[in-house]
Amino acid sequence: MKVLAADGISPKGIELLQKDFEVVVKDKLPAEELLEIIPDFDALIVRSASKVTAEVIARAEKLKIIGRAGVGVDNIDIPAATAKGIIVINSPGGNTIAATEHTMAMMLAMSRNIPIANETMHKGEWNRKKYVGVELRGKTLGVIGMGRIGSGVAKRAMAFDMNVLAYDPYINEERAKALGVKIATFDEVIENSDFITVHMPLTKDTKGMIAMEQMKKMKPGVRLVNCARGGIIDEADLAEALKQGIVAAAAIDVYTSEPPAEKGNPLLEAPNIVLTPHLGASTVEAQIGVSVDVAKGIIAALHGEPVATAVNMAPVSPQVMRVIAPYLTLAERLGGTVVGLADGPIESVEVTYNGEITEVNTGLLTTAVIKGLLNPVMENEVNYVNAPGLAKERGIKVSERKDRASEDFANLITVDVVAGGQKLSVQGTLFGTQGRIVRINDFRVDVDPHARILICPHINRPGVIGTVGTLLGGNGVNISAMQVGTTEEEGKNLMVLTVDNDIPAALLETVKALDGIFDAKLVNFYEI
Known part of the structure; x- marks a missing residue:
């Protein structure tokens, strides 16, 4: 196998790779040359200079892994790599x-x-x-x-x-x-x-x-x-x-x-x-550290072993992936929804699976929930491999339950969270291939979590929903869909608005202060 090392990778990392593979070192690699030579390589290491675009990935006939010797992966088209089954790794701890x-x-x-x-x-x-x-x-x-x-x-x-x-x-x-x-x-x-x-x-x-x-x-x-x-x-x-x-x-x-x-x-x-000119990671030791970390990850990946710093997706058997793949985005957005509702630190998360989905390993779906829960609040990117460890570091207890029985849906995912002493719950399922949130706490809803949703518990009386809509519209926020969730608690409903624009903090506070509104939470799925 052949590894291409670009952008001035530390010799220490190169030496590790040379024990198992043929390594070609190309510092200051022009974009045109990268496109020309990438079909010959099984692995690619870059820092920030080289841009691993969708075009580069499309031409990478043998590429199995891309390593970023550093934290940020903005110069790598991760969706394109994932779609082609290429692992992308970084070095979050090296600096x-x-x-x-x-x-x-x-x-x-x-x-x-x-x-x-x-x-x-x-x-x-x-x-x-x-x-x-x-x-x-x-x-x-x-x-x-x-x-x-x-x-x-x-x-x-x-x-x-x-x-x-x-x-x-x-x-x-x-x-x-x-x-x-x-x-x-x-x-x-x-x-x-x-x-x-x-x-x-x-x-x-x-x-x-x-x-x-x-x-x-x-x-x-x-x-x-x-x-x-x-x-x-x-x-x-x-x-x-x-x-x-x-x-x-x-x-x-x-x-x-x-x-x-x-x-x-x-x-x-x-x-x-x-x-100082962004020197935070600029030490001899850090540059060696990120290069060595990425080299070890590439060695593991090319030998078929799991990689702890993958930023796209951990390996899953094709049989299991066929079953759980349609639920991954839904699970992640359920996690994002529940953290958006939380007013305090997350203490515990329990994910319950009902229906046919219980027959396969749902561990990656639970990880997707944790990924969605942590991504909006973490300094470094959360991925399918590091999410469980990050949750453990932060003292969040994660558990999983399965129950083959499901009364209302063929398959159902429930995320129960304790945050700041408060219990929160969201449920989701698939309608065809589309993920839907079907319950938020005690309220039955039918919400497409595709963009941003504004969640407002409110008094069940005329004029409350219209007042919110008028306020948002007057401030340039377009409402593309609306749901009103009901509960057994008399006089209280849940308004869920799908909005096309961000809602500034000051406007959100104004919504909260409206007569008849108990609270207002914005969940932005673009950040998950």
Whole structure:
């Protein structure tokens, strides 16, 4: 078998592969040449430079696996690879330590004015009094997002005798206790921290989650760090807050546009800010680590063994796949629906299968539920292989039940969740080949989860549904379908609207405040 290594893969990874396979190394591989030579290879390793497009995949006659030496897989057409049965893997843990240590380095450099002190020293200046810093000891660090990197930063901060407040909507008290951190709300972290560091994915909910409104609530002298994703902290607002002294200092490694424009980026002109060019994963060890991780994955895959870092789908026998394949998207969206309803950390998930589907191994469907549940809230991409481990890391108990009997449907999937002490439940089935949500908590519905759905429990009286529709329409939100679910509880119904547009947070709050509306939850399946 032949492996093509592009984009400057570490020699350590190459050496591992050469023990079993013929390896061709092509650094700075032009797109035209990749298209020309890809039919000869069984495996391909890339970093961020090479674009593995649908056209490349279509020409890859022998390709069995694509390895990304790093975390992000935006340069690989994953749906095209999956459709052709090609495994796509990455290295989500290879640069965790590098990103964690860079966050600490940024925090220290910012608090002790190291960059500006170094710069002025080289100019022959001696400014001891001008660059007096602050200590980490005794300060409160707010960590927003407690994934691998956030947890690593918290651990190291405690070694500096810092107190750690952690905000993560999906971490429970048991996991927090094991990490030695105190769980807090987002507002509590914002209002009570001396340092704040973000470690969240960039989604519609996290984009701009720290803007001027939040900065004005922070403690005097607060210092901010972003080594996660550009855009989580609003760049223009941060620059203005630094100028006004609302924020004492900041350290930024990631940007909304990379590289940032030389002119027009407000951070480049802001005072008291440390800027680095996305160096979070740029260590010798991390580059070796991601290359070695991917090499091991390719070796396993080409030998027919399971790969723990696959980002598309774990191998399943053709017989089982024929049965469960139509249910995979439905299962994932049931998980996405129930997490969208949750107001607190997920404590447990039970997936129950009824009907003929109980005769096959449904483990991958349960994984699909967990994938849909975790994807909107995790910093790194959740896939069919890592979802169970990520759930375990976060203290989520997952169980599965089967019951051949099914009264109403030939097959039925029920997802029961305990979140923040509250019990939530959704059910789904197939109508032909189309997945449908048929129950949300106690309400019978018939919902096509193909886009975005707005879920509103409400008083059963005239005018309530019309008021919501008028409000959304007046704000440019188109309703493409509507369902009203009923329950035995007299006077209460459930409105489920399929909407074609995103609903801004402020508008969602307005819906919640309407007379007769008990709550309003938006579930966005485009993010699952």
